[in-house]
Amino acid sequence: xxxxxxxxxxxxxxxxxxxxxxxxxxxxxxxxxxxxxxxxxxxxxxxxxxxxxxxxxxxxxxxxxxxxxxxxxxxxxxxxxxxxxxxxxxxxxxxxxxxxxxxxxxxxxxxxxxxxxxxxxxxxxxxxxxxxxxxxxxxxxxxxxxxxxxxxxxxxxxxxxxxxxxxxxxxxxxxxxxxxxxxxxxxxxxxxxxxxxxxxxxxxxxxxxxxxxxxxxxxxxxxxxxxxxxxxxxxxxxxxxx
Numbered sequence: 001x002x003x004x005x006x007x008x009x010x011x012x013x014x015x016x017x018x019x020x021x022x023x024x025x026x027x028x029x030x031x032x033x034x035x036x037x038x039x040x041x042x043x044x045x046x047x048x049x050x051x052x053x054x055x056x057x058x059x060x061x062x063x064x065x066x067x068x069x070x071x072x073x074x075x076x077x078x079x080x081x082x083x084x085x086x087x088x089x090x091x092x093x094x095x096x097x098x099x100x101x102x103x104x105x106x107x108x109x110x111x112x113x114x115x116x117x118x119x120x121x122x123x124x125x126x127x128x129x130x131x132x133x134x135x136x137x138x139x140x141x142x143x144x145x146x147x148x149x150x151x152x153x154x155x156x157x158x159x160x161x162x163x164x165x166x167x168x169x170x171x172x173x174x175x176x177x178x179x180x181x182x183x184x185x186x187x188x189x190x191x192x193x194x195x196x197x198x199x200x201x202x203x204x205x206x207x208x209x210x211x212x213x214x215x216x217x218x219x220x221x222x223x224x225x226x227x228x229x230x231x232x233x234x235x236x237x238x239x240x241x242x
Contacts, residue, residue, distance in 0.1 A: 027054040028145045031074040033065040033091070034058075034107075035083045039130075043078065046134050053141060060084075062091030069095055069102045075145045078137075079124065081108040081115050084191060085201075087237060089118045090183055096123030103144045107137070113158045114236050120159065126150035177219050183237060185212040189225055190232035 030047055032040045032055055044055045056074050059065040063086040069077055077095065081088040092104045105126035106119040116127050125144045128137060132152060140150035151159060178186065188198045195213070199206045213225070222228055232238045 027052050028076060028141060029054060029056045029072070029074040030141065031056060031065065031069055031072065031077045031102075032058045033060075033062065033077055033083065033088065034080040035060050036080075039080075043137075047138075047141075050138050053138070062086030062088055062094075065091045066094045066098070069099050073099070074102060076141050077102055077104045078107050078141075079104050079119070081106055081110055081119060082236070082238070084238075085188070086184060087187060089115075089122045090180060090187075092119055092122040092124050093180060103147075105137075105140055105144050105150070110236070111154065111158065112236070113161070116155055116158050118236070127155050128152050129154070178216060182212050182216050185209060186216060186228060186232050187237050189213065190229040190238045 030053055032043050032047075034040050034043075037060070040058045040060075044058065047053050047055050056072050057068045059068050061083045062079075065077060065079065065088075066086070079088040079092055083091075086094075088106060088108070092106070095102050095104060104119075104124040105128065106116070106124045107128050107130060108115060108119075109130045110116075111129055119127055126140045126149055128140055128150075129152065136152060143150040184202065185198060188201065193201065195206050195209045198209045202209070213228070216228060217223060220228070220231060222231065229238075
């Protein structure tokens with residue numbers, strides 16, 4: 001099977017043994033997204049040793065991940081959830097809209113259903129915890145590259161419970177009351193950026209940033225940036241961990 005651009009379809013890579021010729025000769029192209037270099041270094045070493053896989057690039061935040069994925073068209077992105085500048089959930093949502101052929105696997109320390117459901121609802125095709133064995137991550141990469149989904153048993157249990165809980169009302173979402181752009185502005189505010197810095201970073205006017213801030217305060221019934229920051233931390237849009 002071939003993609004429209006002529007590259008091997010990842011399902012062909014995942015479902016064939018290396019050395020049979022054609023698409024089987026092409027590795028699954030993986031992009032790593034994590035703000036901790038030691039995690040990226042470890043994953044790169046393990047993935048590059050795995051037959052039929054290669055790391056094509058690394059990113060340290062969600063915004064960089066989106067740019068690299070659009071440029072390089074990897075088969076799979078291994079996406080951390082809590083990253084600076086743009087978190088993994090918003091980056092996954094952007095990729096689903098702007099690079100739908102790129103498949104995302106969430107790899108995080110967070111087992112809270114807000115993060116898991118947030119990633120899956122944004123478009124991720126898999127989710128694993130960082131304490132998983134590499135063999136499980138490799139299996140997830142192959143499954144997701146082949147067009148399937150992959151959830152570890154613990155994560156699958158959380159997803160099922162979240163689905164069942166929805167019968168009594170909507171699940172708590174990560175900043176679900178806000179638009180995608182408002183979530184971007186909120187994360188940058190919570191990370192300490194001033195309105196002028198955010199405007200330059202997002203290539204918008206300061207007035208636009210101030211309008212987003214005012215709208216967020218009205219929606220959330222809050223009256224200061226400090227309250228917005230506490231909300232961002234509570235909702236998982238930013239992390240207070242080092």
